[in-house]
Amino acid sequence: LAKTTQPISMDSYEGQEVNITCSHNNIATNDYITWYQQFPSQGPRFIIQGYKTKVTNEVASLFIPADRKSSTLSLPRVSLSDTAVYYCLVGDQAGGFKTIFGAGTRLFVKA
Amino acid sequence: GAVVSQHPSRVICKSGTSVKIECRSLDFQATTMFWYRQFPKQSLMLMATSNEGSKATYEQGVEKDKFLINHASLTLSTLTVTSAHPEDSSFYICSARAWTGQNTEAFFGQGTRLTVV
Numbered sequence: 001l002a003k004t005t006q007p008i009s010m011d012s013y014e015g016q017e018v019n020i021t022c023s024h025n026n027i028a029t030n031d032y033i034t035w036y037q038q039f040p041s042q043g044p045r046f047i048i049q050g051y052k053t054k055v056t057n058e059v060a061s062l063f064i065p066a067d068r069k070s071s072t073l074s075l076p077r078v079s080l081s082d083t084a085v086y087y088c089l090v091g092d093q094a095g096g097f098k099t100i101f102g103a104g105t106r107l108f109v110k111a
Numbered sequence: 112g113a114v115v116s117q118h119p120s121r122v123i124c125k126s127g128t129s130v131k132i133e134c135r136s137l138d139f140q141a142t143t144m145f146w147y148r149q150f151p152k153q154s155l156m157l158m159a160t161s162n163e164g165s166k167a168t169y170e171q172g173v174e175k176d177k178f179l180i181n182h183a184s185l186t187l188s189t190l191t192v193t194s195a196h197p198e199d200s201s202f203y204i205c206s207a208r209a210w211t212g213q214n215t216e217a218f219f220g221q222g223t224r225l226t227v228v
Contacts, residue, residue, distance in 0.1 A: 032214065034216070034217075036217075041202065041222060041224060042221060042222060043115075043117075043204045043206070043219030043220050043221050043222045044155070044204075044206075044217075044219045045219070046112075046216045046217070046218070049214050049216065087154070098145060098157055098160060099145060099157070099206060099208075099217045100157060101147075101154045101155040101156075101157075102154060103154050104154050
């Protein structure tokens with residue numbers, strides 16, 4: 001499984017756009033990139049998943065360069081409720097594959 | 112989306128007793144479920160992979176006799192912490208993967224906070 005590297009923590013202010021970059025130099029051809037959000041004392045929640053280029057949904061965008069060795073999660077106009085830990089995971093789509101978590105990025109949004 | 116439910120959400124037990132945590136996939140079948148443990152301000156650590164109808168696969172360093180896993184049906188996996196000690200106090204989370212129509216996602220339970228006193 002490809003190892004991921006993210007910043008340990010980030011601070012932001014309400015209304016700003018936040019970009020969290022994840023490095024995954026050893027990503028394999030079959031691997032997808034998935035981001036999860038976790039609030040204290042809750043299970044992680046799926047945010048977005050992508051394979052290449054750009055993916056956008058109602059909560060975030062995911063930018064993946066052509067070499068796929070990194071990815072950037074973009075959260076538009078964050079609010080206080082976006083304060084959480086964000087995890088970048090890399091793995092294949094097979095139903096049995098293990099979801100291995102890295103250290104994650106602790107985002108703190110200030111008023 | 113798919114729902115994974117854990118029970119109980121919180122449990123306090125005495126040292127030396129055993130505690131069972133249930134993980135259910137409510138609207139889909141899961142032949143494989145995963146159990147994680149998370150200590151304060153740390154990431155999730157995969158403990159084991161629960162396989163329906165067969166033995167669980169444990170990660171290195173996880174005692175299989177300490178953390179008993181049973182996956183008797185396609186919608187239920189249980190984790191039993193046997194002879195619990197204070198150092199077993201942690202946040203336990205289960206997950207199962209489901210096809211959403213666009214991709215395969217891992218859905219997580221809400222977690223179980225275990226406190227051993």
